[in-house]
Amino acid sequence: MSYEGKAAILSEAGKDAEIVDITIDNPGPNEVLVKLVASGVCHTDLTVKVLNGNGMKFPIVLGHEGAGIVEAVGEGVTHLKPGDPVVIAYRAPCEVCPACRRGDPRHCYAALRPGLRIRRKSDGAYCSQVLRCGTFATRTVVHAKAAIKMPEEMPLEKACLIACGVVTGVGATMNTTKVWPGASVAVVGCGGVGLSVIQGAKIAHAKQIIAVDINDTKLQWARDFGATHTVNAREVGGDPVATVRNLVTDQWPGYEGGVDFAFEATGRMACIEQAVRMVNYNGTAVTIGFPASTDEVTLSVGNIDTGVYWNKVNLTVSHCGDALPSTDFPLLAQLYLQGQLDLDRMVTQEIELGDVEAAFHMMEAGNVIRSVIRY
Ligand SMILES: NC(=O)c1ccc[n+]([C@@H]2O[C@H](COP(=O)([O-])OP(=O)(O)OC[C@H]3O[C@@H](n4cnc5c(N)ncnc54)[C@H](O)[C@@H]3O)[C@@H](O)[C@H]2O)c1
Ligand SMILES: [Zn+2]
Ligand SMILES: [Zn+2]
Numbered sequence: 001m002s003y004e005g006k007a008a009i010l011s012e013a014g015k016d017a018e019i020v021d022i023t024i025d026n027p028g029p030n031e032v033l034v035k036l037v038a039s040g041v042c043h044t045d046l047t048v049k050v051l052n053g054n055g056m057k058f059p060i061v062l063g064h065e066g067a068g069i070v071e072a073v074g075e076g077v078t079h080l081k082p083g084d085p086v087v088i089a090y091r092a093p094c095e096v097c098p099a100c101r102r103g104d105p106r107h108c109y110a111a112l113r114p115g116l117r118i119r120r121k122s123d124g125a126y127c128s129q130v131l132r133c134g135t136f137a138t139r140t141v142v143h144a145k146a147a148i149k150m151p152e153e154m155p156l157e158k159a160c161l162i163a164c165g166v167v168t169g170v171g172a173t174m175n176t177t178k179v180w181p182g183a184s185v186a187v188v189g190c191g192g193v194g195l196s197v198i199q200g201a202k203i204a205h206a207k208q209i210i211a212v213d214i215n216d217t218k219l220q221w222a223r224d225f226g227a228t229h230t231v232n233a234r235e236v237g238g239d240p241v242a243t244v245r246n247l248v249t250d251q252w253p254g255y256e257g258g259v260d261f262a263f264e265a266t267g268r269m270a271c272i273e274q275a276v277r278m279v280n281y282n283g284t285a286v287t288i289g290f291p292a293s294t295d296e297v298t299l300s301v302g303n304i305d306t307g308v309y310w311n312k313v314n315l316t317v318s319h320c321g322d323a324l325p326s327t328d329f330p331l332l333a334q335l336y337l338q339g340q341l342d343l344d345r346m347v348t349q350e351i352e353l354g355d356v357e358a359a360f361h362m363m364e365a366g367n368v369i370r371s372v373i374r375y
Contacts, residue, residue, distance in 0.1 A: 001026055003033065003071075007137035008356045009120065009127060010060045013052035017062055017136070017356050021121035024139045027074035031114045032144045034086060038157040039135035040065035041351075041359045041371045042164045043191060043267065047290045048130055049360070054293075056128045059120055062356070064090050066135025067160035068375075070147060077144040085150045087163050087333075089325030090131035092146035106175060106322045112143035135160075136356055138375050148329040151337065157350065157372055158343040161192070162332045164320065165370060166343065168288060169196020169265065171321015171328060173204055177261055177284050181205035184259040186244050186278050187227070189266030190218040191363075192346060192370045193288055195225050197263045202226035203340055210247055210259065212240045212274075215366040225342065238270075241277045241306070248280070256305060257281070263318075264289055269297045276313055277306040284314040350374050 003024040008017040027033045045062045048054050070084040080086070092112045093105035100108050116126040118134060118141065127134065134140045150159050169192075173179040185201040187194045190213040201209045202225070210229045211222035219230040229247050233240040245258045260283050262275035267289030275285040276299055299315075300307040308315070321328070335341035348368040351359055359371035 063136030173200030
């Protein structure tokens with residue numbers, strides 16, 4: 001048996017996403033077929049388009065921030081059944097790589113993926129799925145361990161945001177780093193990911209949360225989500241580092257301190273360099289934005305105040321908030337249900353599948369936190 005559906009796909013480099021009919025094969029062993037209820041539009045989907053597929057084989061089903069209802073399960077799947085509400089994870093640990101074998105699944109080298117199950121109906125061509133998900137589709141097939149069961153009371157049109165933007169941002173403060181109560185935090189880039197970093201820092205009881213963006217609407221939203229200070233980088237000549245450092249209240253005499261943690265969530269190389277210069281002695285700079293394969297950053301090592309050596313900077317990367325989806329997704333759902341994590345205001349607009357390109361344009365214009373496709 002096979003299933004029918006519709007998907008937003010990239011058919012070739014340089015083309016816009018188009019809505020096409022798809023045929024979905026039965027889920028294979030250890031796979032599940034999910035009927036999607038909602039999918040957030042993350043900047044990474046736009047980046048995959050801008051980077052002409054970023055190495056993926058065309059046609060490509062976009063989308064990786066999805067939630068839905070299990071419709072069919074493959075052989076060997078016992079933990080899920082048709083009707084279960086799930087959020088789809090793009091980094092479900094493989095259980096066999098060196099990191100998984102030594103008991104560190106958050107740093108799994110590879111993620112579990114389904115076989116090729118989605119075909120373009122017009123010519124039968126098998127489709128790749130962005131980040132093994134492909135949620136800009138009415139139905140998709142994912143690895144069963146990548147489908148994380150949600151509590152029945154969790155609204156899936158909000159829960160979908162947990163899959164990428166929210167777990168990435170909150171996870172960067174809980175897993176990649178451990179923001180401590182009383183810490184000072186800077187967040188460069190206040191889109192869906194950066195605002196989630198701000199929410200994570202607030203949940204961790206950071207004392208100062210300094211939000212940086214180039215868009216005043218984003219900075220207002222940053223305040224709404226818990227930023228204590230905002231800096232428009234454009235108003236300080238494009239380099240917000242000195243302004244951020246001056247805002248830090250916990251200063252040591254004779255030492256121009258910075259923040260304990262600086263998170264870059266823009267995908268702009270200049271902002272990585274800025275985050276590195278924002279931190280205090282032994283501080284941690286976290287880069288989250290998605291780079292192009294040619295992107296490079298030049299860092300000062302020897303500058304006496306902010307150089308990586310003298311300031312003893314820890315520079316790290318966050319992939320999906322170093323999440324363990326099977327524990328972190330239910331935790332984030334619980335934080336939402338308890339009123340500690342705001343997903344409602346993260347949804348700027350609900351759209352239809354055919355509005356994906358318009359949603360990309362709005363994202364580029366900086367008018368949305370998240371557009372959420374409702375199926
Ligand atoms: N590492 C991961 O696991 C992961 C997960 C999700 C998204 N991402 C990446 O994270 C980045 C952010 O994603 P998003 O969905 O929040 O995007 P977004 O477009 O919603 O937000 C980006 C924000 O950066 C701001 N910005 C742009 N240039 C800036 C500058 N010079 N200084 C300060 N702010 C600036 C924009 O105004 C915008 O508010 C993207 O590159 C995305 O691909 C990475
Ligand atoms: Zn692994
Ligand atoms: Zn994403």
